[in-house]
Amino acid sequence: MRKKLVAVLMTACMALSLAACGSSKSTGGSADSGDNKQITVGFSQVGAESDWRTANSKSMKETFSEANGYKLIFDDAQQKQENQISAIRNFIQQEVDYIVLAPVTESGWDTVLKEAKDAKIPVIIVDRMVKVSDDSLYTAWVGSNFELEGKKACAWLDAYLKANKKDSEKINIVDIQGTIGASAQIGRTNGLEAAVKEHSNWNLLAKESGEFTQAKGQEVMESMIKQYGKDIDVVYCENDNEAFGAIDALTTAGYKVGPDGDVIVMSFDSTNAGLTDVTNGKIILDTECNPLHGPRVKEIIDKLQANQTVDKQQYVDEEIFAADDTVKSVTVDGKEYAVTATTKDVISKRAY
Numbered sequence: 001m002r003k004k005l006v007a008v009l010m011t012a013c014m015a016l017s018l019a020a021c022g023s024s025k026s027t028g029g030s031a032d033s034g035d036n037k038q039i040t041v042g043f044s045q046v047g048a049e050s051d052w053r054t055a056n057s058k059s060m061k062e063t064f065s066e067a068n069g070y071k072l073i074f075d076d077a078q079q080k081q082e083n084q085i086s087a088i089r090n091f092i093q094q095e096v097d098y099i100v101l102a103p104v105t106e107s108g109w110d111t112v113l114k115e116a117k118d119a120k121i122p123v124i125i126v127d128r129m130v131k132v133s134d135d136s137l138y139t140a141w142v143g144s145n146f147e148l149e150g151k152k153a154c155a156w157l158d159a160y161l162k163a164n165k166k167d168s169e170k171i172n173i174v175d176i177q178g179t180i181g182a183s184a185q186i187g188r189t190n191g192l193e194a195a196v197k198e199h200s201n202w203n204l205l206a207k208e209s210g211e212f213t214q215a216k217g218q219e220v221m222e223s224m225i226k227q228y229g230k231d232i233d234v235v236y237c238e239n240d241n242e243a244f245g246a247i248d249a250l251t252t253a254g255y256k257v258g259p260d261g262d263v264i265v266m267s268f269d270s271t272n273a274g275l276t277d278v279t280n281g282k283i284i285l286d287t288e289c290n291p292l293h294g295p296r297v298k299e300i301i302d303k304l305q306a307n308q309t310v311d312k313q314q315y316v317d318e319e320i321f322a323a324d325d326t327v328k329s330v331t332v333d334g335k336e337y338a339v340t341a342t343t344k345d346v347i348s349k350r351a352y
């Protein structure tokens with residue numbers, strides 16, 4: 001009886017290994033040692049709302065290419081969480097090897113991530129974070145420290161105002177926020193609000209979401225101009241595309257934007273287009289947020305494939321780009337960060 005069982009098992013194993021040789025499609029989420037096996041990755045992307053996002057999608061598509069041994073199922077959720085949830089359910093149904101999620105907002109993921117866990121598919125979160133009741137619902141996260149970005153930007157503003165002897169003047173700030181509930185919005189808004197509390201002369205006149213888009217950034221700026229007009233000294237935009245829209249609105253309304261003008265505009269991302277506006281002072285400071293996550297996610301997958309442990313959370317190092325060299329460095333939480341005075345040469349060496 002036992003002999004018979006062993007023989008049956010051996011035949012089954014041979015059949016399985018033959019099937020594995022004949023097919024390039026992976027059969028599960030485990031770190032299988034199969035050599036040339038194609039790995040299927042389902043990626044739920046937020047949308048295409050900004051230049052940052054375009055660079056991020058490109059990085060993922062280039063990394064998870066057929067030539068590199070992957071089958072990428074890319075889903076654009078058009079900034080809607082319900083679309084992301086159905087994309088994840090589709091990935092589960094298709095038995096992908098890995099699910100990669102760039103979540104639009106932090107909350108609301110428990111149920112669907114539990115479904116992925118029950119299906120034994122590892123989930124890697126990229127860019128913004130998720131807030132879940134149980135950390136085992138995802139395997140790893142890689143992205144930016146958004147609150148640190150906000151703090152760096154405000155430390156720069158503090159030093160810049162001091163250098164220009166404006167540190168005792170009243171400074172009126174408006175915040176064009178990102179998508180409400182997204183980590184990038186939460187961190188950058190928190191960074192600003194903490195700095196406003198620390199400066200008795202800083203006044204946060206208004207905050208409103210520009211949804212990380214140029215069109216909405218422009219619309220919000222137009223309404224803020226109507227309400228506060230010449231009182232506005234600083235426009236704190238939570239990404240480059242909002243800054244482009246805000247600059248358009250300000251210029252159209254007759255404001256001079258820049259170091260010698262009526263108003264200064266700060267931004268985040270440091271895309272090529274954003275940094276081009278830094279070289280001409282339209283954006284006075286652009287705090288980097290790096291979108292090139294493809295290789296970082298790949299490194300996590302490579303380790304999981306090799307049964308190695310991965311860091312649960314991994315922050316990316318980022319730079320600070322200013323229109324001039326008034327401020328050479330800023331210190332945040334005891335750590336010093338260099339500030340780069342932006343030139344065309346600086347931009348030409350960058351990839352996005």
Ligand code: GYE
Nearest residue numbers: 050052127184212239289
């Ligand atoms: O700053 C913005 C994009 O989550 C870091 O989303 C990302 C942000 C980025 O739309 O441009």
